[in-house]
Amino acid sequence: MTPQRPTMNDVARAAGVSLKTVSRVVNGETTVAPDLAAKVRAAVETLDYRPHLGASMLRRNDRRTRTIGVLLDDVSHPFSAAVHRAIEDQARARGIHVLTGSLDQDPARERDLAAAFAERQTDGLILAPTGADLDHLAFHVDMPVVFVDRLPTGATGDTVVSTNVSGAAGAVRHLIARGHRRIAYLGANLRLSTARERFLGYQRALGHRAGPAVHDLHDLTAAERATVAVLRGPSSATAIFAAHSMATIGAVRALRHLGRQHRIALVGFDDFPMADLLDPPITVVAQDPARLGRTAALSLFERIEGHTGPPREIRIPTTLIPRGSGEL
Amino acid sequence: MTPQRPTMNDVARAAGVSLKTVSRVVNGETTVAPDLAAKVRAAVETLDYRPHLGASMLRRNDRRTRTIGVLLDDVSHPFSAAVHRAIEDQARARGIHVLTGSLDQDPARERDLAAAFAERQTDGLILAPTGADLDHLAFHVDMPVVFVDRLPTGATGDTVVSTNVSGAAGAVRHLIARGHRRIAYLGANLRLSTARERFLGYQRALGHRAGPAVHDLHDLTAAERATVAVLRGPSSATAIFAAHSMATIGAVRALRHLGRQHRIALVGFDDFPMADLLDPPITVVAQDPARLGRTAALSLFERIEGHTGPPREIRIPTTLIPRGSGEL
DNA sequence: CTACTGCGAGACAACGTTGTCTCTCGATTT
DNA sequence: AAATCGAGAGACAACGTTGTCTCGCAGTAG
Numbered sequence: 001m002t003p004q005r006p007t008m009n010d011v012a013r014a015a016g017v018s019l020k021t022v023s024r025v026v027n028g029e030t031t032v033a034p035d036l037a038a039k040v041r042a043a044v045e046t047l048d049y050r051p052h053l054g055a056s057m058l059r060r061n062d063r064r065t066r067t068i069g070v071l072l073d074d075v076s077h078p079f080s081a082a083v084h085r086a087i088e089d090q091a092r093a094r095g096i097h098v099l100t101g102s103l104d105q106d107p108a109r110e111r112d113l114a115a116a117f118a119e120r121q122t123d124g125l126i127l128a129p130t131g132a133d134l135d136h137l138a139f140h141v142d143m144p145v146v147f148v149d150r151l152p153t154g155a156t157g158d159t160v161v162s163t164n165v166s167g168a169a170g171a172v173r174h175l176i177a178r179g180h181r182r183i184a185y186l187g188a189n190l191r192l193s194t195a196r197e198r199f200l201g202y203q204r205a206l207g208h209r210a211g212p213a214v215h216d217l218h219d220l221t222a223a224e225r226a227t228v229a230v231l232r233g234p235s236s237a238t239a240i241f242a243a244h245s246m247a248t249i250g251a252v253r254a255l256r257h258l259g260r261q262h263r264i265a266l267v268g269f270d271d272f273p274m275a276d277l278l279d280p281p282i283t284v285v286a287q288d289p290a291r292l293g294r295t296a297a298l299s300l301f302e303r304i305e306g307h308t309g310p311p312r313e314i315r316i317p318t319t320l321i322p323r324g325s326g327e328l
Numbered sequence: 329m330t331p332q333r334p335t336m337n338d339v340a341r342a343a344g345v346s347l348k349t350v351s352r353v354v355n356g357e358t359t360v361a362p363d364l365a366a367k368v369r370a371a372v373e374t375l376d377y378r379p380h381l382g383a384s385m386l387r388r389n390d391r392r393t394r395t396i397g398v399l400l401d402d403v404s405h406p407f408s409a410a411v412h413r414a415i416e417d418q419a420r421a422r423g424i425h426v427l428t429g430s431l432d433q434d435p436a437r438e439r440d441l442a443a444a445f446a447e448r449q450t451d452g453l454i455l456a457p458t459g460a461d462l463d464h465l466a467f468h469v470d471m472p473v474v475f476v477d478r479l480p481t482g483a484t485g486d487t488v489v490s491t492n493v494s495g496a497a498g499a500v501r502h503l504i505a506r507g508h509r510r511i512a513y514l515g516a517n518l519r520l521s522t523a524r525e526r527f528l529g530y531q532r533a534l535g536h537r538a539g540p541a542v543h544d545l546h547d548l549t550a551a552e553r554a555t556v557a558v559l560r561g562p563s564s565a566t567a568i569f570a571a572h573s574m575a576t577i578g579a580v581r582a583l584r585h586l587g588r589q590h591r592i593a594l595v596g597f598d599d600f601p602m603a604d605l606l607d608p609p610i611t612v613v614a615q616d617p618a619r620l621g622r623t624a625a626l627s628l629f630e631r632i633e634g635h636t637g638p639p640r641e642i643r644i645p646t647t648l649i650p651r652g653s654g655e656l
Numbered sequence: 657c658t659a660c661t662g663c664g665a666g667a668c669a670a671c672g673t674t675g676t677c678t679c680t681c682g683a684t685t686t
Numbered sequence: 687a688a689a690t691c692g693a694g695a696g697a698c699a700a701c702g703t704t705g706t707c708t709c710g711c712a713g714t715a716g
Contacts, residue, residue, distance in 0.1 A: 007701095007702055019702095019703085020704080023703070024704095026703095051702085051703075052701090053703095054703090055704090056702075059702080059704040061704085
């Protein structure tokens with residue numbers, strides 16, 4: 001019925017040699033007489049033979065699938081997408097393929113997808129942890145894991161993250177230098193290490209003068225509401241530090257809506273598209289998602305190649321980009 | 329040395345049953361006595377046994393890897409990322425995993441990655457064609473392929489694309505209705521079906537009055553330069569139709585730089601982040617990338633399930649979103 | 657002219673799982 | 687009470703490939 005793909009046996013028959021000889025030619029072994037090798041290659045060509053990676057994997061000693069898994073928060077978010085792309089580029093250079101998944105901060109999905117990738121025998125995993133306990137990894141996932149963007153809880157491994165504390169502190173000091181004293185904080189759930197670290201940087205920069213803070217902001221409308229709240233509140237902030245891009249964009253929208261975009265200073269953590277074309281252009285602490293991804297990939301490939309040694313924590317520097325909104 | 333993962337044999341020994349009984353329990357067959365099944369499940373638990381998908385795949389009759397390949401232009405581009413995410417969501421609902429790759433409009437990469445995915449026995453492929461001849465697909469890729477965003481050349485299959493001609497024509501008519509007569513076109517290489525179709529829509533709407541057109545625009549700076557050129561040229565356009573988001577953003581930047589963003593009308597094809605927050609807000613013909621991805625995924629899964637029948641071409645409608653820049 | 661060496665090539669087992677066949681044993685039918 | 691049946695469980699082969707072993711043969715040494 002269905003025309004089956006040819007196997008090594010078919011090639012062997014067509015070339016008039018033994019199956020094993022075909023295997024040798026396909027694997028580039030040099031111990032085959034040139035004329036036989038030529039016949040085999042011809043047969044491979046005409047039959048359009050392609051090795052069955054599953055079977056080969058099963059028998060081979062090294063057991064490599066040349067595939068890695070990448071689990072990020074949301075592959076359609078610009079930050080995750082940039083990390084993803086950088087990983088893909090590193091993988092491609094090595095002929096390695098990439099299985100992807102979006103976690104949407106859901107620990108169950110994190111657990112399930114990590115386990116599923118392990119079952120599929122991926123050679124390694126790059127994970128942006130949701131913040132939940134990862135003790136299941138040690139049990140179920142027997143491959144190198146590198147964490148990116150967020151610190152893991154309940155597991156150890158190489159970790160590549162931004163300089164969140166100093167980046168956030170720098171942003172806030174930038175506002176302080178402009179004379180602001182009542183600076184509000186908008187950020188995500190503190191379960192996430194990024195939120196914790198950025199909030200810490202905010203607090204360090206302000207000392208006892210820390211202003212109103214709203215956490216747990218994930219979608220745009222929540223961020224917009226929170227912006228209105230911190231401006232209306234008793235402390236009536238004159239400046240806002242938004243600790244992730246969704247919060248920043250929410251703040252931009254709310255300020256615009258209130259007509260106060262030129263009166264309230266705003267610095268966001270994580271750059272976003274078009275930030276420089278808005279009015280005012282938005283000052284941000286830019287992360288380097290491509291470098292995060294690239295570095296994580298390099299770490300992972302080192303581990304896959306057998307590098308051992310204690311887990312490394314690599315910090316990728318952030319850059320303050322003053323554009324106008326933070327200089328009011 | 330390396331602690332090997334347990335196999336079915338290990339589980340069988342631990343549970344005191346035969347290997348085949350373990351296989352039956354793992355695969356949820358009902359012909360196993362409850363007490364034996366319980367023993368097996370306990371052993372699976374304590375040994376943390378996970379089936380070897382490669383081996384199972386090799387022997388099974390249906391030969392499904394429950395993995396599909398997705399090849400898009402650039403997973404970090406917002407449009408591709410949204411398509412990707414929609415596909416992933418459909419796949420997840422079916423417990424299917426996704427291998428991704430970015431093609432960057434490179435036919436060689438398209439060919440290599442398609443072949444590599446075929447070797448990996450993916451169950452199907454969703455492809456945004458680069459525009460090059462795809463006759464190699466029929467030869468080397470024996471799985472269902474669904475095309476998304478762009479029409480294939482040299483291959484057939486279900487195809488899910490936007491209503492490019494009518495969308496572009498609508499954009500241009502919108503400008504004509506505002507009194508514009510000299511409307512420039514900025515677009516990508518006409519090798520891409522999207523560029524061809526959008527240019528066709530532009531020409532249809534304008535008839536013999538078509539204005540200056542610049543093709544082959546891919547990066548921002550080229551689009552900026554082209555914008556300056558069509559404004560300075562002999563026909564001195566009063567409006568611009570930008571046929572993809574990179575061209576639109578380039579035009580926005582150039583107009584801003586020239587200080588003419590409130591004098592020259594602009595409509596872009598494909599929405600982009602923050603378009604509504606710019607000054608002026610940018611009028612666009614919005615595509616529905618999520619629906620494109622979802623529809624492509626549904627088509628592919630139907631084909632994987634065995635649906636036969638002639639290739640379908642599905643058009644996803646576009647929506648004109650007037651925001652200001654096109655109403656000057 | 658026999659014995660040894662080395663290399664090319666095939667035979668065979670094995671990887672971890674599932675499909676098929678067979679066997680046992682208790683229950684039902686006549 | 688003998689024959690039949692069915693369900694549960696194991697033995698065995700097979701999936702497509704690679705690792706290992708062996709064999710044959712040409713070339714060389716004694």
